[in-house]
Amino acid sequence: MSPTIRDVAKKANVGIATVSRVINNNTSVSAETRNAVLTAIEELDYTPNPIARQLSTGRTLTIGVIVPNLTSPSYVERLRGVQTALAESEYHMVLYSVGNPVDRDNYFKELSRNGLVDGILIISLPPNDAQAERFAQSDVPTVLIDAYHEQLCSVLTDDVKGGEMATQHLIDLGHTKIGFLSETLETPFHPSSYYRYQGYRKALTENNIPFDETYRISGASGRMHAREMARQLLAMQIPPSAIFAGNDIQAIGILDTARELQIEVPSELSVIGFDGIRDAEYTNLTTIDQHLHESGEEGVKMLLQELESLSDSPAQKRLALKLVQRNTTRPLIG
Amino acid sequence: MSPTIRDVAKKANVGIATVSRVINNNTSVSAETRNAVLTAIEELDYTPNPIARQLSTGRTLTIGVIVPNLTSPSYVERLRGVQTALAESEYHMVLYSVGNPVDRDNYFKELSRNGLVDGILIISLPPNDAQAERFAQSDVPTVLIDAYHEQLCSVLTDDVKGGEMATQHLIDLGHTKIGFLSETLETPFHPSSYYRYQGYRKALTENNIPFDETYRISGASGRMHAREMARQLLAMQIPPSAIFAGNDIQAIGILDTARELQIEVPSELSVIGFDGIRDAEYTNLTTIDQHLHESGEEGVKMLLQELESLSDSPAQKRLALKLVQRNTTRPLIG
DNA sequence: CTGAAAGCGCTAACAA
DNA sequence: TTGTTAGCGCTTTCAG
Numbered sequence: 226m227s228p229t230i231r232d233v234a235k236k237a238n239v240g241i242a243t244v245s246r247v248i249n250n251n252t253s254v255s256a257e258t259r260n261a262v263l264t265a266i267e268e269l270d271y272t273p274n275p276i277a278r279q280l281s282t283g284r285t286l287t288i289g290v291i292v293p294n295l296t297s298p299s300y301v302e303r304l305r306g307v308q309t310a311l312a313e314s315e316y317h318m319v320l321y322s323v324g325n326p327v328d329r330d331n332y333f334k335e336l337s338r339n340g341l342v343d344g345i346l347i348i349s350l351p352p353n354d355a356q357a358e359r360f361a362q363s364d365v366p367t368v369l370i371d372a373y374h375e376q377l378c379s380v381l382t383d384d385v386k387g388g389e390m391a392t393q394h395l396i397d398l399g400h401t402k403i404g405f406l407s408e409t410l411e412t413p414f415h416p417s418s419y420y421r422y423q424g425y426r427k428a429l430t431e432n433n434i435p436f437d438e439t440y441r442i443s444g445a446s447g448r449m450h451a452r453e454m455a456r457q458l459l460a461m462q463i464p465p466s467a468i469f470a471g472n473d474i475q476a477i478g479i480l481d482t483a484r485e486l487q488i489e490v491p492s493e494l495s496v497i498g499f500d501g502i503r504d505a506e507y508t509n510l511t512t513i514d515q516h517l518h519e520s521g522e523e524g525v526k527m528l529l530q531e532l533e534s535l536s537d538s539p540a541q542k543r544l545a546l547k548l549v550q551r552n553t554t555r556p557l558i559g
Numbered sequence: 560m561s562p563t564i565r566d567v568a569k570k571a572n573v574g575i576a577t578v579s580r581v582i583n584n585n586t587s588v589s590a591e592t593r594n595a596v597l598t599a600i601e602e603l604d605y606t607p608n609p610i611a612r613q614l615s616t617g618r619t620l621t622i623g624v625i626v627p628n629l630t631s632p633s634y635v636e637r638l639r640g641v642q643t644a645l646a647e648s649e650y651h652m653v654l655y656s657v658g659n660p661v662d663r664d665n666y667f668k669e670l671s672r673n674g675l676v677d678g679i680l681i682i683s684l685p686p687n688d689a690q691a692e693r694f695a696q697s698d699v700p701t702v703l704i705d706a707y708h709e710q711l712c713s714v715l716t717d718d719v720k721g722g723e724m725a726t727q728h729l730i731d732l733g734h735t736k737i738g739f740l741s742e743t744l745e746t747p748f749h750p751s752s753y754y755r756y757q758g759y760r761k762a763l764t765e766n767n768i769p770f771d772e773t774y775r776i777s778g779a780s781g782r783m784h785a786r787e788m789a790r791q792l793l794a795m796q797i798p799p800s801a802i803f804a805g806n807d808i809q810a811i812g813i814l815d816t817a818r819e820l821q822i823e824v825p826s827e828l829s830v831i832g833f834d835g836i837r838d839a840e841y842t843n844l845t846t847i848d849q850h851l852h853e854s855g856e857e858g859v860k861m862l863l864q865e866l867e868s869l870s871d872s873p874a875q876k877r878l879a880l881k882l883v884q885r886n887t888t889r890p891l892i893g
Numbered sequence: 894c895t896g897a898a899a900g901c902g903c904t905a906a907c908a909a
Numbered sequence: 910t911t912g913t914t915a916g917c918g919c920t921t922t923c924a925g
Contacts (some may be wrong), residue, residue: 227672227673227674227698229917229918229919230918230919230920231918234896239895239896240895240896240897241896241897241918241919241920242895242896242897242898242920242921242922243894243895243896245919245920245921246894246895246920248919249920253894253895254894254895255894255895258894258895272669272672272673273673273918273919274614274673274674274917274918274919275673275674275675275919276610276613276614276619276674276675276917276918276919277614277901277917277918277919277920278918278919278920279610279614279901279919280608280610280611280613280614280901280902280903280917280918280919280920281900281901281918281919281920281921282901282919282920282921283901285610287653294639294642295635295638295639295642301629301635304629305628305629308628308629308654308656312656312658312662317653317655318653318654319621319651319652319653319654320642320652320653320654321651322642322646324646328646338561338606339561339606339607339608339609340561340608340609340610341609341610364561448841449841481841507782507783507815563901563902563903564902564903564904565902568912573911573912574911574912574913575902575903575904575912575913576904576905576911576912576913576914577910577911577912579903579904579905580910580911582903583904587910587911588910588911589910589911592910592911607902607903608901608902608903609903610901610902610903611901611902611903611904611917612902612903612904613903613917614901614902614903614904614917614918614919615902615903615904615905615916615917616903616904616905616917617917
């Protein structure tokens with residue numbers, strides 16, 4: 226068994242309160258007794274039991290991070306940002322990985338309840354009204370990253386605007402036959418693809434380019450499915466000269482297909498993605514960078530702030546979007 | 560403030576012990592009182608405080624996972640495996656992400672000490688003798704994944720054998736000018752590249768192929784650095800006809816360079832990687848699959864076992880290796 | 894500056 | 910079957 230505060234107190238011939246004071250750097254201890262305590266601690270190789278401390282103080286120094294199974298690079302990148310920011314704090318992170326809606330709802334409920342964690346960070350999982358209400362009422366500060374609810378603090382991206390930027394970029398290059406390839410829009414677990422699609426439509430409209438329904442394709446997520454969808458798009462009688470993909474992984478899937486079909490990018494086909502994951506850099510993919518890493522860091526910052534003093538109205542932070550032009554888009558020739 | 564067990568007891572007109580019994584499904588409670596307690600719990604919306612429970616039982620139902628910053632896909636994949644297995648248990652996971660040796664040593668020390676976690680999982684971070692000794696002595700069961708120490712439980716890969724398999728595969732295809740590209744071997748944070756290199760050497764020797772020092776290149780990790788190293792290798796007077804990369808990311812870097820130099824893979828150059836990350840599949844890369852996901856799952860299984868009953872001698876599990884032949888290797892022609 | 898003592902909310906003997 | 914009580918190891922009043 227590990228030594229307790231009582232063992233230290235006995236050894237140093239002081240009361241346990243004094244030991245506690247020394248541990249917590251409470252100033253009201255004479256240099257003499259402090260030293261006695263410190264040597265006792267040293268000799269016993271004592272460390273305070275964090276659980277006991279937690280029960281006593283009511284703080285766990287832990288924040289819970291609820292995140293979709295690490296299936297997408299963007300979650301991982303956000304998580305890295307969370308880690309980065311958390312590393313500089315005194316908090317630890319418990320990872321709650323959700324694989325399905327049931328998990329999600331359970332975690333949402335559990336964590337907001339009892340004092341397992343001091344704060345909650347939710348990544349890319351929008352809560353419904355009832356859940357948001359619950360979080361708002363709870364004693365546990367909660368911050369959403371890449372999700373929005375008016376009742377809660379959040380760090381977000383303007384997906385509509387991003388979609389618009391991407392599409393506008395293609396239009397600026399002279400493209401008018403612009404495809405849109407994304408995850409299913411109909412029943413969105415997370416609505417970002419839908420918003421990006423709205424941005425796409427908006428840009429077309431603003432530039433008086435008629436929307437062609439056949440240029441839009443949606444389906445299951447992932448690089449493989451994107452390849453397949455790209456094949457369909459590119460097999461059309463009059464295929465698009467540029468494609469905006471709902472995310473970078475799908476954009477890379479399009480590049481795969483283009484190579485397979487010997488369609489040269491960017492001379493014959495322009496492709497733009499969305500997210501700004503690392504693979505986009507490696508692939509030389511033009512994309513809309515939504516600063517994933519930063520979103521994690523900002524989420525933590527916001528949460529730490531809430532932890533210090535609960536704000537009365539939920540803070541909201543919009544991250545900037547940046548068009549990163551690389552080598553998969555270029556002016557339409559002819 | 561949340562209701563406590565005492566509030567429930569009062570409301571149900573029973574003692575707190577009875578409430579505790581109901582909570583913990585202890586059978587010795589009459590159906591009648593049980594119901595009374597349950598309705599009281601319902602009405603108060605009570606949940607037991609986990610921290611108090613932890614202090615009382617000595618169990619935290621938490622396992623600590625120490626892992627290098629999620630810089631490499633292989634760590635992430637292992638982590639996914641850990642999550643998968645942990646999801647079926649009653650344990651949660653605290654993620655300790657180490658960015659440098661100091662972090663690592665701190666976490667090693669902290670976690671093995673006090674009862675913050677019930678068990679420890681260490682991914683790809685070999686402890687030194689003193690640290691291993693510490694873990695072995697500690698009350699906290701510890702399992703290494705992708706790392707070995709005789710004193711500790713571990714789930715491992717035979718990197719030497721894997722290196723041999725990869726090289727032998729190339730030899731079987733008729734290659735004799737076989738390059739080896741990897742991370743720095745000299746001061747390995749983790750020795751896997753070195754072991755794989757040993758396997759490479761072994762295969763050459765066994766097949767009476769003289770080792771050519773100029774065909775070996777090592778440097779910083781990452782796809783970009785691999786590209787650069789590949790350029791050097793391929794710019795030689797007599798370049799290798801096949802390259803074995805220390806890991807899949809580096810192999811993909813080689814493919815990047817090959818494309819850049821218009822060297823066709825696999826007709827002009829064969830490339831084999833190591834790990835079996837998802838990108839290998841997407842890239843159609845031939846590789847040695849070391850079952851990363853499974854390593855995480857097995858690590859958890861082993862740890863859960865230890866949690867039930869500490870084994871007297873450290874369990875060790877070697878994962879199988881599998882050559883996955885895809886489209887980046889083929890017989891040497893001419 | 895220091896110690897005694899009362900909790901934090903729960904579990905688990907021990908009695909009844 | 911149930912209630913009382915003594916901890917778990919710490920922090921924090923409250924006296925002194």
